[in-house]
Amino acid sequence: MNAEMILFFIFGAVALIGAIAVISFRHPIYSALSLIVTFFAQAGLFVLLGAHFVAAVQVIVYAGAIMVLFLFVIMLLNLGTLSAKGALTGKLKGVAIVLGILLAVQGIYIAVKAGNNTALESAQASTEPVTTYKIGELLFKDYLLPFEVTSLILLAALIGVIVLVKRDKQIEN
Amino acid sequence: MEIDILQQIIIPIIKILFIVHLLIIGVMAMIWSERRVSGWMQDRLGPNRVGPQGLLQPIADGIKFLFKEDLIPNHVDKPLYVLAPAMLLVPAMIAIAVVPFGSSITIAGIEIPLQIADINIGILYILAITSLGVYGVVIGAWASNNKYSLLGGLRSSAQMISYELTLGLAIIGVLMLSESLSLRKIAIDQGANPWEWNFLIHFPAFLAFTTAMFAETNRLPFDLAEAEQELVAGYHTEYSSMKFAIFFMAEYMNMIVGSAVVVTLFLGGWHFFGLEAVGGPFWSGVISFAIFFAKTGIFLFVFIWVRWTLPRFRYDQLMNFGWKFLLPVALTSIVVTGTLYIATNGNRLWIGIGNVVAAFIVVAIVAGMLAMDNNSKSTVQSTPAAAPLRGLDAVE
Numbered sequence: 001m002n003a004e005m006i007l008f009f010i011f012g013a014v015a016l017i018g019a020i021a022v023i024s025f026r027h028p029i030y031s032a033l034s035l036i037v038t039f040f041a042q043a044g045l046f047v048l049l050g051a052h053f054v055a056a057v058q059v060i061v062y063a064g065a066i067m068v069l070f071l072f073v074i075m076l077l078n079l080g081t082l083s084a085k086g087a088l089t090g091k092l093k094g095v096a097i098v099l100g101i102l103l104a105v106q107g108i109y110i111a112v113k114a115g116n117n118t119a120l121e122s123a124q125a126s127t128e129p130v131t132t133y134k135i136g137e138l139l140f141k142d143y144l145l146p147f148e149v150t151s152l153i154l155l156a157a158l159i160g161v162i163v164l165v166k167r168d169k170q171i172e173n
Numbered sequence: 174m175e176i177d178i179l180q181q182i183i184i185p186i187i188k189i190l191f192i193v194h195l196l197i198i199g200v201m202a203m204i205w206s207e208r209r210v211s212g213w214m215q216d217r218l219g220p221n222r223v224g225p226q227g228l229l230q231p232i233a234d235g236i237k238f239l240f241k242e243d244l245i246p247n248h249v250d251k252p253l254y255v256l257a258p259a260m261l262l263v264p265a266m267i268a269i270a271v272v273p274f275g276s277s278i279t280i281a282g283i284e285i286p287l288q289i290a291d292i293n294i295g296i297l298y299i300l301a302i303t304s305l306g307v308y309g310v311v312i313g314a315w316a317s318n319n320k321y322s323l324l325g326g327l328r329s330s331a332q333m334i335s336y337e338l339t340l341g342l343a344i345i346g347v348l349m350l351s352e353s354l355s356l357r358k359i360a361i362d363q364g365a366n367p368w369e370w371n372f373l374i375h376f377p378a379f380l381a382f383t384t385a386m387f388a389e390t391n392r393l394p395f396d397l398a399e400a401e402q403e404l405v406a407g408y409h410t411e412y413s414s415m416k417f418a419i420f421f422m423a424e425y426m427n428m429i430v431g432s433a434v435v436v437t438l439f440l441g442g443w444h445f446f447g448l449e450a451v452g453g454p455f456w457s458g459v460i461s462f463a464i465f466f467a468k469t470g471i472f473l474f475v476f477i478w479v480r481w482t483l484p485r486f487r488y489d490q491l492m493n494f495g496w497k498f499l500l501p502v503a504l505t506s507i508v509v510t511g512t513l514y515i516a517t518n519g520n521r522l523w524i525g526i527g528n529v530v531a532a533f534i535v536v537a538i539v540a541g542m543l544a545m546d547n548n549s550k551s552t553v554q555s556t557p558a559a560a561p562l563r564g565l566d567a568v569e
Contacts, residue, residue, distance in 0.1 A: 029253070029315065036308070056297035064304030065337075068311070068330055075315050075323065131293055132354055 015041035253316035258419035261309025278458025317411035325407025346510035360442025377532030
């Protein structure tokens, strides 16, 4: 049991507890904060895998930007506490149970498969930190086209939002 | 093995203890100098009763805060109300971990780099950690269950999200020329003389970054989150005693960390005319630390200076300034630096000149467009940009 293993179990446990807390808390603000804790623990796991850049991006994008907007919306709408019964009733409950069982089966299958996977172990043995330099080389040489297409799609979404907001203004006027 | 334990565990612990205490003492020094310098600028004395020149005033204040009743109002959301000050303080404290505060020092044959951790994504780490500070403000504001607090928190989070973009984009030019994300590499890359430092090569980006940093630390002229005349005290209205003091400390720590980052990225780090190389392996380390310390101190003085020079922005002015001026300037600096880096084979002089010229053109174009926009609809209404939050203000 070396230091990395201990850290792995700490981060893993925090991620799991955070994830359970997200669905256990009755108040959306607490749920959102638990989700941030999970993201943070995931970033820790990425660091253990040597993916420092991914860890930083995880914190900047998810914990730092997206969840702030989540909190913002929750506060502006002033969402209250869920009732003890919860939102799942009737048909939805049946669908949720089926999907939940499917997800559990998938999870167990992956866990069993990964348990005797030697490729993963050999990958972990050679955890040289992946530098930003290497990521940049991959993005701008091998995956240049997908990268540019993604940025165009994001730009289109951005412009779409602005157009929608502008049109609302004109109707008001 | 013994050397290993010494280098892996004991030396980092000593460095961490040193830096954390330096931060806390720095906060005390900042509170004292803020009040004294403010007094000096307004032609009055400021606190000068406790100790020589009032130097012990922060300690007296600290003792006062500790002995005040720790009041938790009945209407607050208790767990989050207690947690919020810590959520602001912790990011401010741990962000300093990757800032190099000197070259390196050699004691008893062991070379110790003056930095807690030199990680290869240093600047991303700083951006990631400082972006978490907003939670302390927002959660504290919401948990207080007070409309003035909530308005302060919402204002502050909108402001921090807007200016974070500029903060991140303004440094990309610097990263391009240094070809690294490590703060130590960026500092070493800048060389010894002031005309080689990044603030001249990336002058518009330097101004944009500094301005965005003022906004991130909620300092005047960007302190809308705690505008006294409008919001009582903003997000910490309901806080008293040591919890308020923690908010206060976090604000000053953010300033100190921000200054240290600016010094590292733009003002040459610990370099000063080759003075940092004077003396042996021990003294050069001490001198480089002193240079870094002095530069950070001068920059902190600028914080106080600006506070008493510029009045507070109105909310729509704040948003217009951030999105329509600072962000285009930061984006231009990326394009110009990248293009000229290829075109002139990395000639720093041309990149510097090109950056300033391009920034001027962009600001002129934006200002022209805004002026035309204002002329065409000045009869309708003056400030449509901040309509949603003005609506909230009207509810007040």
